[in-house]
Amino acid sequence: MELEPKSSTRSRKSCINFMFWPWKSLYIDGYVNVDGNPICECYSCYGGIDCSLFSSNCSANVESGDPLFLEPFWMQNADSSAVVVAGWHRMSYVFPNNQSFISKELEKSIRKIHAIAKNAITYGKYIIFGTGSTQLLHAAGHALYMDNNYSTKVVANKIPYYSLYKLQTEYFQTRHCEFGGDSSMLKNNSDFAGNVIEFVTSPNNPDGSLDSPVLNGPNVKHIYDHAYYWSHYTAIPAPADEDLMIFSMSKLTGHAGSRFGWAIVKDVNVYTRMMEFIDLAEMGTSKDVQLRALTLLKVVAQGGGKQLFNFAQQILTDRWKKVSHIFSLTKRFSLQTIPTQYCTFFERTREPSPEIGVALMATYAWVKCKRTEDKNCQEVFRVAKIIGRSSRAFYAGDCYVRFSLVMDQQDFDMLIHRLKELISQEYEASAQYMSI
Amino acid sequence: MELEPKSSTRSRKSCINFMFWPWKSLYIDGYVNVDGNPICECYSCYGGIDCSLFSSNCSANVESGDPLFLEPFWMQNADSSAVVVAGWHRMSYVFPNNQSFISKELEKSIRKIHAIAKNAITYGKYIIFGTGSTQLLHAAGHALYMDNNYSTKVVANKIPYYSLYKLQTEYFQTRHCEFGGDSSMLKNNSDFAGNVIEFVTSPNNPDGSLDSPVLNGPNVKHIYDHAYYWSHYTAIPAPADEDLMIFSMSKLTGHAGSRFGWAIVKDVNVYTRMMEFIDLAEMGTSKDVQLRALTLLKVVAQGGGKQLFNFAQQILTDRWKKVSHIFSLTKRFSLQTIPTQYCTFFERTREPSPEIGVALMATYAWVKCKRTEDKNCQEVFRVAKIIGRSSRAFYAGDCYVRFSLVMDQQDFDMLIHRLKELISQEYEASAQYMSI
Structure with a gap:
């Protein structure tokens, strides 16, 4: 080196x-x-x-979804966001006043944040804590298929999809349950008579699209993975009001390392089964994590939530502009487009940027290699010193690659630097110079 | 009220x-x-x-195993045990210097504590973190049976046994795997040709006995639940040196609410599979919890560990003496006996107490109702305003009840008060007065 x-x-x-x-x-x-x-x-x-x-x-390492772009926000809010935990604090399995694994104050804070962010309706619904949305996705799936004594297929909404749904279903090997690919596999197979659980990731990881269920009917249940449904990452056309929605602190505040998420659940039976899952898997969620989450969410709620939401939106808007501009200059690669939507949080339309005609932000750049000879897109960029996640990890072949736009500034700057180097080669080949 | x-x-x-x-x-x-x-x-x-x-x-509520008897220790060590967490601390999924979910410093601390406590050999073995020993028991079971394409029976060492092994196996419904009761069921069934996983809880919950495996042979694997294998709760005859051992912070420091445990694993394949389980279940263990665990374990290690171990042993010795004395005065109930053992940590024999002829301490009082008419032992004590856990929860019928001796002093004092009231009824019936 x-x-x-x-x-x-x-x-x-x-x-x-x-x-x-x-x-x-x-x-x-x-x-x-x-x-x-x-x-x-x-x-x-x-x-x-x-x-x-x-x-x-x-190399620019933009492979992971580590949301470190929010780190400077917490440095700027050092006093209010620090947590002091006494050695004897919360030693018990339960909170003493309600004999529950759950901090009621934290539950109230979560409801308040959703009301502020205008991204989910919590009224009349239960809230369940988990060790990251990762655990809750597993718990939700289990709660929905555990009573089936005959075949259940778990499917993802569409290709490309986040790999966890498939990996968890296959790894935990629950009886009578198997992964069935993306929804289109079942839509085209009218012979399948069993139960179906469809994971709807909206905004989608990797491409950011706001998706709706593909499958419907009496045997179909949906789990909405709304980890990215914050105004940081997408326009919020309306508050989500589904029966089973999952969110994570990781993508709201950037604290991926804390492992904290929550589910918002309408049906009392699903709620009860998910609670049983959390209890039997690990006897509730850490009180240390709940205390930290509560402290951080109180900072987020200050001043009607504008401070964090504006901070996040400004950074990601700026990054998307830079990345979009670079990709507008190449014929070798293309970037996903995101349609313009009205955002109820910022109370304005996310207008298309005049230069490039795409929406203002995304969590990930989802890049296509367009040349026939660039069969392995991840490898093309790896050689150019940019480490992304292959579209193969999203069950979408080898023609795409995902770059994180939520890493820390250092990694983002290096991404831009390496992209400019790579794309300028097209111009050098035709003896032209680009101004990027 | x-x-x-x-x-x-x-x-x-x-x-x-x-x-x-x-x-x-x-x-x-x-x-x-x-x-x-x-x-x-x-x-x-x-x-x-x-x-x-x-x-x-x-009523005296001594139903749960909440280890609050250690709370005063942490109040006495307030300065060294407090944790201050900055808002931007450990936001990433991984520790940056090794790109791992695990704090290497915490791993070192755990190895050090076992060397001090002389209760487990960690040399040449891997350490895995989990969200409480609860998660690790599930992960260990899964790692051992996931490669079996034919029937696996999960069994507990002996009756009475901790219910979690049965509850987890049945709840998570893993393919080709079922719970088979206690080991004796299989020992007497020579027809069973599949794989067996035997959970060995030592000391046993509820009765504190130091148990060995019942089943052996090429198709049998063992998981040692050593949550209580600390000199707080038992003599330590020798450091444990098994292939798969599980410990928890809950019973070492009393921080049940933090949900932190670790497994010590010899075989690299089992280690790899358990790590996969933790990653897929929740992408590693919370960094907030790891930081708190590290801070607390450093306090435990101070001065060769004597401070915490002596504190815990003194409280539980005193409690056992009081409880044993009361039960020595009744013919209606009996208490378990624990054989005298040499303890390598305190470097002395746990001598039998001269008054009562039993070992000096236990985590739980495991009480038998001896009268034929006292068919439901838990109910007998409930009427006498003592809430314990029924032996039915340990698959041992209704003739026993478990009382926690690790609750806070308030609950223990109320237990003694209510026990005296109940047992004095025997003397009143024969117009005698007891001095207890």
């Missing part, structure tokens, strides 16, 4: 944090050196004892 | 905590009043706005 000194203060992740915050003991959960002192944690492409060495040869 | 004023400061749980600790915001995760201020959380049998009203008519 080629390392060269660079004086960017942004390279020093932990070291900056030490400057912000006097308690070094905060960082004891990372690596420590032989003297017991924490070792600096560097942004991608930086190394050395104080992370000051920049590797100009390094 | 009969409420009368009582001036005990110990009744005011949260209110005491406020006095100890200046940050009221610590307690926002409980109920709040209309002004947004936290409502006092009272010990059992206390009520009123400041928890000063004592209900002399209330």
Whole structure:
């Protein structure tokens, strides 16, 4: 690895944090050196004892959906967002005043955030906590198929789809239940007489489309994965009002590492079964995580929620503009388009950007390699030092690749740098220069 | 409920905590009043706005295994055990220096604690984190039976047994896998040709016995539930050195509400499958919980671990003495006996107490109703205002009841009070008075 000194203060992740915050003991959960002192944690492409060495040869890593673009928001709100936990706090399995695994204050906060964000109706519905939306997707599926003594097919709404639904269904090997691909497989198979559970990811991961169910009928049940249904990532045409909806703190506040999510459930029987699942899987959700979630959501709710929502929207709008502009200059690759929608949260239409004619933002860039010879799109970009997630991971062949737009600024800047390098090759080939 | 004023400061749980600790915001995760201020959380049998009203008519609730007897230890170690978490801390799914879900520092701390406690050999073995031992018991079972395409029986070591093994196996309905009762069912059934997984709970919940596997052979695999294998609860004759052992923070430090446990695993394939389980179930274990666990385990390790281990042992020795003494005065009920063992941690024999001839401590009192007419032992005690867990919950009929000895002091004192009342009835019946 080629390392060269660079004086960017942004390279020093932990070291900056030490400057912000006097308690070094905060960082004891990372690596420590032989003297017991924490070792600096560097942004991608930086190394050395104080992370000051920049590797100009390094790849842009935009493979994961880690929502670190929100980290600066929490640095700006340091006082209100810090949590102090006494050693004896919440040692019991239950909250003493209601003998429940669930903090009622946190439940109230979640209902309030949805009312502010205008993205889901919680009135008359139950709320269940889980260890990330990951656990709740599993719990919801199990609650819906556990009473079936005959065949149940679990399907994803459409291709491309998030892999977890398939991986969980196959890994946990529940009796009488199997994964059936995407909804079209069953829509075209009128012979199937069993029960169907359709996962509807809306906005969709990876391409951001706001999807509706494909299958309907008395034997079909739906689970709405609404992890990205926040005004950060999409227009909110109307509050969602489905029977079983799942959200995560990860994509709302950026705290993926905390592992906290919630389900909003209309039917009392489904609610009861999902609670049983959470109880038997791990006797409720950590009180430490609930306390942190409550603290963070209270900050989000301050001032009618505008502060976080505006912050997130501004960053992702800016990033989408930059990425869209670059892809408008190439014939080799194309970017998904997202139709214009009225957003009830910002109370305005997400107007198409005049330069490029697409919607203003997305969580991921979903990029197609258009040349016949570029059979493996992920590999084309890997050679160009951009690490994305192959469309194969979304069961959509090899012609696409997903790039995260929610990583930290360092990774995004490197993505833009490498994209410019790659796309400028088209112009160099025809002896032209691009101004990007 | 009969409420009368009582001036005990110990009744005011949260209110005491406020006095100890200046940050009221610590307690926002409980109920709040209309002004947004936290409502006092009272010990059992206390009520009123400041928890000063004592209900002399209330029952002793010793049903759950909530290990609140360790709460005072953490109050005594307030400075070193508090955790401060900045709003932007550990937002990522992974620790940046190793791209893993696991804090390597916490893993090191766990190995250190076992070396100090002399209760398990971790050298040459892998460590996996989970959301409580509850999740790891499920993950371990799944890792051992997932590759079997033919029948697998899951069994518990012996009756009485902890219900979770049965409940999880039945609830999650994994293909080709079923619960087969206790080991004796298979030992007597030589026709069964499939694979067997035997859960060995040692010390056993509820009766505290140090058990060994009942089944052996090429088709039998064992999962050791060592949640109670700490010198708090039992003599430690030798460090455990099994292939698959599960421990929990709940029973080591008392932090049941945090939901943190770990497995110690010898075989790399079992380790890999359990890690897959944790990843697919919830994408790793909360970083907030890992940070708290690390902070608490560092306090435990201070001074060679003597402080916590001595504290816990002294309380439970004292409680066992009191309970044993009371049961030595009755012919209607009997208490389990625990054989004397050499303890490598305290480097002395747990000598039998001269008065009563039983070992010095246990987590639970496992009480038998000896009279023929006392058919439902739990009910006999319920009428006497003592709420225990029926032996039916341990698949051992109705003749026993389990009382927790690890609850907070308030509940333990009420247990002793109610036991004295009940047992004194035997003496009153024969016009005698007991001195207990």
